Amino acid sequence: MVQTQLLDRGVQDPRVIHAMRKVPRHLFVEPALVNRAYDDDPLPIGAKQTISQPYIVGYMLQALKLKGTERVLEIGTGSAYQTALLAEMCTNVFSVEKLRSLAVQARTILDELCYYNVALHLGDGTVGWSEHAPYDAIIVAAGAPNVPAPLGRQLAAGGRLIIPIGGDQSQTLKLTCRTPTGLEETDLGGCRFVKLLGRYGWPG
Numbered sequence: 512m513v514q515t516q517l518l519d520r521g522v523q524d525p526r527v528i529h530a531m532r533k534v535p536r537h538l539f540v541e542p543a544l545v546n547r548a549y550d551d552d553p554l555p556i557g558a559k560q561t562i563s564q565p566y567i568v569g570y571m572l573q574a575l576k577l578k579g580t581e582r583v584l585e586i587g588t589g590s591a592y593q594t595a596l597l598a599e600m601c602t603n604v605f606s607v608e609k610l611r612s613l614a615v616q617a618r619t620i621l622d623e624l625c626y627y628n629v630a631l632h633l634g635d636g637t638v639g640w641s642e643h644a645p646y647d648a649i650i651v652a653a654g655a656p657n658v659p660a661p662l663g664r665q666l667a668a669g670g671r672l673i674i675p676i677g678g679d680q681s682q683t684l685k686l687t688c689r690t691p692t693g694l695e696e697t698d699l700g701g702c703r704f705v706k707l708l709g710r711y712g713w714p715g
């Protein structure tokens with residue numbers, strides 16, 4: 512997976528590669544799908560949600576340019592695979608999941624793997640998690656019609672926010688950076704994510 516899906520396609524940040532070699536992805540998928548855990552695909556995780564394709568996870572993590580000392584907010588814990596990668600790559604991870612069943616499973620697997628630097632919250636991540644703000648990086652693992660305003664506000668000076676923005680079938684990855692003159696946005700290419708549902712996302 513690491514050689515053909517990441518390194519050969521330009522995901523080469525040593526911190527991302529180290530984390531993706533270390534975290535056992537097969538522990539984050541359903542038992543029936545374990546033999547497909549390292550395939551070049553997203554996979555179902557129940558509740559109509561998916562664990563993202565390894566390449567897109569690596570690509571987004573690389574775009575955050577983490578150095579190891581950051582406090583990171585993740586929206587859409589899902590399987591907690593990306594959460595575990597973040598736990599390897601920064602100091603504190605704050606992750607918000609909307610669905611109780613997934614949040615409960617996430618806590619179990621993260622505890623089993625001893626990721627004690629992860630705080631989980633059950634709720635609507637489109638409002639962020641103001642209690643622990645500001646964040647050096649924010650990563651959203653579901654697609655929204657627009658950048659939820661509270662997430663921009665919870666970004667620290669120099670902080671980076673990555674989120675898929677667009678329609679419900681396809682989106683563009685947008686990177687927003689907080690610079691001394693305000694928020695600067697860059698497009699990083701097409702992607703396809705499940706919907707970010709909530710007050711500042713899609714209704715439902």
Ligand code: SAH
Pocket residue numbers: 556560561562563586587588589590591592593594607608609610613634635636637652653705706707708709710712
């Ligand atoms: N990174 C996860 C992605 C899971 S799919 C993984 O690879 O496993 C996206 C997740 O976002 C789903 O678990 C979904 O329930 C969650 N989600 C959707 N809207 C949300 C919201 N407003 N707040 C928090 N989580 C949300």
